[in-house]
Amino acid sequence: MTKKKLLLLCKSKFMDINQHCKNCKYKSHLFDKLSDEELVFIHKNKQTVEVKRGAIISKSGEPIREFIYLIEGLAKLQKVGKNGKEQIISLARPLDFIGLLSIFSKDTYEYTVTALVDSVVCKINIDSMRKMVQMNGMFSMDILKYISTISDEIIRTTYAINSKNLRGRIALLLVDFSQRYFQSNSFDLPLSRKEMAEMIDMTPENVIRILSEFRRDNIINVRGKHIEILNMNLLLKIRDLG
Amino acid sequence: MTKKKLLLLCKSKFMDINQHCKNCKYKSHLFDKLSDEELVFIHKNKQTVEVKRGAIISKSGEPIREFIYLIEGLAKLQKVGKNGKEQIISLARPLDFIGLLSIFSKDTYEYTVTALVDSVVCKINIDSMRKMVQMNGMFSMDILKYISTISDEIIRTTYAINSKNLRGRIALLLVDFSQRYFQSNSFDLPLSRKEMAEMIDMTPENVIRILSEFRRDNIINVRGKHIEILNMNLLLKIRDLG
DNA sequence: CGCGGCTTTGATGTTCATCAAGTAAAGTGG
DNA sequence: CCACTTTACTTGATGAACATCAAAGCCGCG
Numbered sequence: 001m002t003k004k005k006l007l008l009l010c011k012s013k014f015m016d017i018n019q020h021c022k023n024c025k026y027k028s029h030l031f032d033k034l035s036d037e038e039l040v041f042i043h044k045n046k047q048t049v050e051v052k053r054g055a056i057i058s059k060s061g062e063p064i065r066e067f068i069y070l071i072e073g074l075a076k077l078q079k080v081g082k083n084g085k086e087q088i089i090s091l092a093r094p095l096d097f098i099g100l101l102s103i104f105s106k107d108t109y110e111y112t113v114t115a116l117v118d119s120v121v122c123k124i125n126i127d128s129m130r131k132m133v134q135m136n137g138m139f140s141m142d143i144l145k146y147i148s149t150i151s152d153e154i155i156r157t158t159y160a161i162n163s164k165n166l167r168g169r170i171a172l173l174l175v176d177f178s179q180r181y182f183q184s185n186s187f188d189l190p191l192s193r194k195e196m197a198e199m200i201d202m203t204p205e206n207v208i209r210i211l212s213e214f215r216r217d218n219i220i221n222v223r224g225k226h227i228e229i230l231n232m233n234l235l236l237k238i239r240d241l242g
Numbered sequence: 243m244t245k246k247k248l249l250l251l252c253k254s255k256f257m258d259i260n261q262h263c264k265n266c267k268y269k270s271h272l273f274d275k276l277s278d279e280e281l282v283f284i285h286k287n288k289q290t291v292e293v294k295r296g297a298i299i300s301k302s303g304e305p306i307r308e309f310i311y312l313i314e315g316l317a318k319l320q321k322v323g324k325n326g327k328e329q330i331i332s333l334a335r336p337l338d339f340i341g342l343l344s345i346f347s348k349d350t351y352e353y354t355v356t357a358l359v360d361s362v363v364c365k366i367n368i369d370s371m372r373k374m375v376q377m378n379g380m381f382s383m384d385i386l387k388y389i390s391t392i393s394d395e396i397i398r399t400t401y402a403i404n405s406k407n408l409r410g411r412i413a414l415l416l417v418d419f420s421q422r423y424f425q426s427n428s429f430d431l432p433l434s435r436k437e438m439a440e441m442i443d444m445t446p447e448n449v450i451r452i453l454s455e456f457r458r459d460n461i462i463n464v465r466g467k468h469i470e471i472l473n474m475n476l477l478l479k480i481r482d483l484g
Numbered sequence: 485c486g487c488g489g490c491t492t493t494g495a496t497g498t499t500c501a502t503c504a505a506g507t508a509a510a511g512t513g514g
Numbered sequence: 515c516c517a518c519t520t521t522a523c524t525t526g527a528t529g530a531a532c533a534t535c536a537a538a539g540c541c542g543c544g
Contacts, residue, residue: 079401081401081405083405085405087401087405089397089401101390101393101394101397102390102394103390104383104386104387104390105387105388105390105391105394106394110394130383133379133382133383133386134379134380134382134383135379136379137375137376137377137378137379137382138376140375140376140379140382140383140386141346141372141375141376141382143386144346144375144382144385144386144389145346145347146347147386147389147390147393148343148344148345148346148347148389148393149347151343151389151390151393151396151397152343152344152347152348152352154393154397155331155343155393155396155397155400158397158400158401159321159329159331159400162404162443163327163329165499165500166499166500192522192523193522193523193524194522194523201404202500202501203500203501203502204522204523205501205502205523205524205525206500206501208523208524208525209524209525212524212525224509224523407531407532408531408532434490434491435490435491435492436490436491444532444533445532445533445534446490446491447491447492447493447533447534448532448533450491450492450493451492451493454492454493466491466541
């Protein structure tokens with residue numbers, strides 16, 4: 001098979017669903033180390049799927065059959081404690097892998113992943129991924145780096161959250177959304193108050209209480225799910241000192 | 243180089259320091275997938291070192307030059323928060339890798355590792371490790387599994403600890419030491435009260451308070467660092483309900 | 485012997501979860 | 515499309531859990 005043909009095939013595959021797969025190839029550095037032949041192999045063993053807001057993408061306890069990759073949208077990884085309380089471990093953004101931590105160590109999903117907004121995911125057959133990892137050393141090195149980075153980050157933010165008081169946690173959450181997710185001081189939070197609480201280990205009541213407090217002090221503007229940060233400097237101080 | 247010669251070389255390398263390296267080879271499954279040639283390469287690029295109790299094995303912020311492996315003893319991974327408070331992320335036991343999470347994603351150590359008891363570590367040149375990962379797919383797959391498992395476990399126990407009240411945390415810690423580290427109901431804890439507190443996110447005062455409480459209720463016997471579990475069933479209940 | 489660090493216990497105050505009750509918003513069926 | 519039900523949100527009051535402060539006892543070490 002010629003290179004030209006291969007590229008053509010990739011492109012058509014991408015175009016099947018929508019333009020996102022083109023982004024997939026050009027934006028994610030994770031597949032950089034794959035040869036064209038290997039990319040074709042992956043493309044043959046993947047499918048792109050749209051998921052509606054609220055739909056479950058993968059469920060804790062179910063067998064892992066695919067390496068799931070978020071192309072568009074936002075999703076939450078959550079785990080359910082014995083007491084029935086749900087905790088949100090992390091959010092997945094476009095180009096993030098889902099259920100990543102357990103994907104090479106277990107054969108069932110550790111966390112339940114749910115779409116927070118209408119999203120598009122790309123599902124690669126897990127055995128194909130494993131084969132690629134074993135065959136391509138550079139690729140496996142990149143995956144290793146990626147997993148390592150993600151794990152590190154989850155651990156770091158978990159400790160950061162737990163070492164702060166409630167005001168600091170809310171500040172952390174708001175700054176994070178503003179800077180990392182929306183790159184704007186004004187955004188619509190795709191989370192309920194309860195979900196916010198689950199992300200930063202507090203009760204929905206206290207989330208509301210502190211949001212109201214911040215509004216009273218003219219640090220933010222809140223109207224339902226819409227949030228506007230008015231005094232970023234103060235918010236940063238609260239985050240760092242909390 | 244013949245196989246015989248290689249094995250001889252390995253053995254002599256191991257014997258240099260003490261018998262532990264034999265265990266290293268025979269006990270850790272992580273190097274199973276390496277060929278004899280690759281093992282020789284690794285052995286040529288490693289050194290075994292004894293570290294005294296309290297000595298720092300690797301320091302947060304310093305460049306990663308080696309892939310450090312605990313052969314004998316016990317070590318703590320800790321991070322220092324902005325407020326100056328230290329937190330213990332995890333303990334490393336024999337055959338555990340140290341600083342593992344950041345080792346492929348960063349070029350400086352994320353955590354400071356300190357020996358809790360006199361220990362022996364094996365230091366493998368980091369570039370040699372990286373080369374092995376790139377060259378041997380089965381090996382990289384095993385490393386991937388290992389990192390994935392460790393990260394998973396740290397995340398899981400961190401959440402477990404944070405969802406429990408103080409009595410539950412102490413119970414968790416004691417049961418863990420008894421079952422996973424010592425396989426006995428009676429052991430000498432190689433940690434100060436302050437270090438215990440740093441492991442389970444509480445104050446030294448409360449650690450002491452609850453240990454005293456457990457002693458009063460005949461759940462445990464405490465005399466300095468020596469701990470004896472008298473009522474394991476009750477301790478398990480406190481851990482699970484706490 | 486005396487000093488400093490680790491340990492222990494008690495007293496106090498703050499932070500936060502829980503409970504309760506009311507309001508707004510979002511589905512749902514006629 | 516509107517009444518109705520349900521779910522999410524909001525605020526206040528209360529109590530429990532835990533951190534902090536203070537002080538005394540213990541132990542090893544020079």
